[in-house]
Amino acid sequence: MKGWIGNILRVNLTSKTYKKESFTEEFARKWVGGRGFAVKILYDELKPGIDPLGPENKLVVALGPISGIPAPNTGKCIVAAKSPLTGFYGDGNLGTKVSDQLRKAGYDAMIVEGKAEKPTMLYIDDDKVEFLSAEEMWGKGTYFSNDWIYAKYGKNVGVLNIGQAGENMVRYAVIRSMEGRAGGRPGIGAVMGSKLLKAIVVKGTKTIPQADPAALKAAGYGDLKTVHEMDKKSGWSIQSTNGVLAWCNEVAALPVENCRKTSHPDAWKVDGERLNNARVATYGCPSCTMKCGITIHDKEGHESELDYENVALLGPNLNIFELDQVGSLNYLCDEYGMDTMSAGCTLSFYADAIARGAAKGDFKFGDAERGKELLGMAARREGKVGNLLAEGSLRMAKEFGHNSEAYALQVKGLDIAAYNCKFIPGQALSFGVGPMGAHHKEAWIITFELKNSTRDSYGADKAAKVIELQRIRGGMFEFMVACRFPWIELGWKLDNYPRYFNLATGLNWTLDDMWEVADRAYSMIKLHYIREFPDSTRKGDYPPAVWFDTANSDKEGPIAGKHLDMEKYDQLLQHYYDQRGYDKRGIPTKETLGKLGLSSEASAAEKYAKLS
Amino acid sequence: MKVTVKLIGPLIYAAGFSEKEITLPDSAAAKDLFARIKLDKKRPTIITRNGNAVSAADKLSDGDRIVVSPLYSGG
Numbered sequence: 001m002k003g004w005i006g007n008i009l010r011v012n013l014t015s016k017t018y019k020k021e022s023f024t025e026e027f028a029r030k031w032v033g034g035r036g037f038a039v040k041i042l043y044d045e046l047k048p049g050i051d052p053l054g055p056e057n058k059l060v061v062a063l064g065p066i067s068g069i070p071a072p073n074t075g076k077c078i079v080a081a082k083s084p085l086t087g088f089y090g091d092g093n094l095g096t097k098v099s100d101q102l103r104k105a106g107y108d109a110m111i112v113e114g115k116a117e118k119p120t121m122l123y124i125d126d127d128k129v130e131f132l133s134a135e136e137m138w139g140k141g142t143y144f145s146n147d148w149i150y151a152k153y154g155k156n157v158g159v160l161n162i163g164q165a166g167e168n169m170v171r172y173a174v175i176r177s178m179e180g181r182a183g184g185r186p187g188i189g190a191v192m193g194s195k196l197l198k199a200i201v202v203k204g205t206k207t208i209p210q211a212d213p214a215a216l217k218a219a220g221y222g223d224l225k226t227v228h229e230m231d232k233k234s235g236w237s238i239q240s241t242n243g244v245l246a247w248c249n250e251v252a253a254l255p256v257e258n259c260r261k262t263s264h265p266d267a268w269k270v271d272g273e274r275l276n277n278a279r280v281a282t283y284g285c286p287s288c289t290m291k292c293g294i295t296i297h298d299k300e301g302h303e304s305e306l307d308y309e310n311v312a313l314l315g316p317n318l319n320i321f322e323l324d325q326v327g328s329l330n331y332l333c334d335e336y337g338m339d340t341m342s343a344g345c346t347l348s349f350y351a352d353a354i355a356r357g358a359a360k361g362d363f364k365f366g367d368a369e370r371g372k373e374l375l376g377m378a379a380r381r382e383g384k385v386g387n388l389l390a391e392g393s394l395r396m397a398k399e400f401g402h403n404s405e406a407y408a409l410q411v412k413g414l415d416i417a418a419y420n421c422k423f424i425p426g427q428a429l430s431f432g433v434g435p436m437g438a439h440h441k442e443a444w445i446i447t448f449e450l451k452n453s454t455r456d457s458y459g460a461d462k463a464a465k466v467i468e469l470q471r472i473r474g475g476m477f478e479f480m481v482a483c484r485f486p487w488i489e490l491g492w493k494l495d496n497y498p499r500y501f502n503l504a505t506g507l508n509w510t511l512d513d514m515w516e517v518a519d520r521a522y523s524m525i526k527l528h529y530i531r532e533f534p535d536s537t538r539k540g541d542y543p544p545a546v547w548f549d550t551a552n553s554d555k556e557g558p559i560a561g562k563h564l565d566m567e568k569y570d571q572l573l574q575h576y577y578d579q580r581g582y583d584k585r586g587i588p589t590k591e592t593l594g595k596l597g598l599s600s601e602a603s604a605a606e607k608y609a610k611l612s
Numbered sequence: 613m614k615v616t617v618k619l620i621g622p623l624i625y626a627a628g629f630s631e632k633e634i635t636l637p638d639s640a641a642a643k644d645l646f647a648r649i650k651l652d653k654k655r656p657t658i659i660t661r662n663g664n665a666v667s668a669a670d671k672l673s674d675g676d677r678i679v680v681s682p683l684y685s686g687g
Contacts, residue, residue: 243621243684244620244686247621251664272621447681450664451665488685559663
């Protein structure tokens with residue numbers, strides 16, 4: 001087997017043991033890596049109904065057959081577990097040297113089981129795994145931990161670590177790496193914390209088996225240079241992802257005040273121009289030549305790395321338009337190790353619930369200083385308010401009652417990314433049918449639906465576009481474990497990815513082969529959902545109710561008086577199910593699962609819901 | 613007629629301005645406006661008027677706010 005090493009490292013924190021397990025070529029071809037490996041492993045090894053924060057949950061760290069090669073933007077890693085936020089499969093990807101170091105250590109993935117007795121750091125050095133004390137780092141933030149690890153092992157090791165939010169099992173705690181990268185929005189950092197696992201450090205020295213290493217090296221280095229030149233020519237990384245903020249503001253798609261509004265006259269103060277003007281430094285992931293991480297000095301003087309999602313959700317969505325204050329809120333999320341998007345949505349929901357009289361409290365939209373205090377309270381689970389905020393917007397809404405769930409900006413428990421879909425039906429569908437919840441990495445069709453369709457259309461073309469993009473973004477890029485930015489922002493051709501794959505594995509795959517694996521992975525995530533929530537399948541595929549609310553319509557601007565139409569959304573959702581081969585409940589049919597080679601998984605799923 | 617043009621992201625640095633008012637003949641279309649801006653015409657863009665997309669042939673009106681953006685694909 002070329003491309004894949006063929007080994008998974010299994011570590012048990014309870015017994016302090018580890019072993020190397022091999023997988024078959026059939027498994028490799030069926031699931032490829034990354035998200036593909038994680039959905040299959042967790043489906044087979046986790047019992048439905050387990051506590052995501054209990055020792056029986058497992059953390060999967062998974063790479064792909066092109067991880068560790070010098071091709072554009074392949075320095076990523078997938079982290080996955082049963083999500084403490086959503087209650088079923090959850091994952092995230094982050095840039096990290098774990099990508100090549102774990103592969104060089106001899107593994108395509110690792111599974112972490114059990115729970116340590118005391119705060120622990122795993123140190124993987126090729127074939128050896130050490131269970132080291134992490135007590136010096138426990139209670140400290142991610143910047144401290146990362147520095148501590150670098151001081152001990154140098155900067156060439158791969159690092160995954162958590163902050164106080166992970167330790168205290170904040171349900172949207174993330175995993176961090178390289179003093180700036182973060183991943184695992186559905187609370188994968190809290191799973192590490194629940195296991196008393198502060199950090200994973202990886203060092204590898206072996207050669208990764210490849211079918212044609214010389215051709216792969218030549219293609220990879222050449223393409224890194226080409227992507228860099230494309231970026232320079234396009235100017236994309238001048239404003240990076242935050243370039244889109246001004247556009248969202250113009251087309252009424254910006255989340256403002258917990259999505260009550262879709263634009264704001266002060267949005268320019270936090271847009272891409274202002275971010276670029278305030279730039280202190282630029283950071284990126286390994287194997288990246290179009291670096292997107294722009295840092296600024298926050299209000300307190302820390303260096304804070306901003307992108308569109310965190311600017312929009314910690315800024316305009318909280319009615320905060322001072323870039324340095326947005327930087328402060330973002331810095332705290334990074335230091336504590338919590339998802340900036342969920343943190344922004346949780347705070348905006350709290351402010352909205354207080355304003356609407358559903359909750360008592362002293363937090364108002366626009367109050368950055370109180371926002372900072374609340375983030376700290378959430379990370380430490382301090383007092384009643386801190387504990388409440390640590391649970392995330394959906395659980396808070398259930399606690400508050402008063403129909404507040406309607407304006408919790410989440411799908412399946414996962415908070416939205418920064419696109420206000422009050423009148424963008426296709427993107428609302430993308431959030432609704434996001435397999436893990438409202439994640440922007442699955443599909444993003446806003447420019448498509450504005451440019452090629454009409455904004456108020458709910459046609460089958462929009463469902464088809466969502467599926468097309470799911471196959472690419474949430475599919476191929478997640479199981480190959482590569483960043484989508486060269487393709488989406490610079491037009492780097494998708495054919496390059498099967499090309500790298502074929503040079504690595506010696507196979508002869510096309511994009512169609514990739515789409516089949518993508519559909520398989522999506523169906524498996526559905527099966528994860530079905531066995532946890534068998535009665536909620538269609539219900540889980542709706543975007544936040546507030547986007548359907550007449551009273552929440554914009555009072556002025558391009559979409560004044562407009563909102564999503566429930567009857568038409570139902571039709572759009574049905575288009576999606578029909579094209580996916582799902583039944584009216586949103587469950588893949590036996591025929592669909594059979595075509596994807598999932599007949600045995602289908603039989604197992606029938607224990608929870610009868611398949612059509 | 614006068615229209616306001618707002619450029620987005622990297623287009624600002626290519627064209628040399630972020631936002632400005634441009635005077636056009638009364639019958640001008642979006643493509644006439646586009647021709648007046650120093651941009652790579654092959655670059656895929658989306659042009660919106662008052663928040664909704666327009667085609668190159670669409671006639672403009674006095675007071676329109678026209679936004680020209682690269683075809684972002686969502687972070």
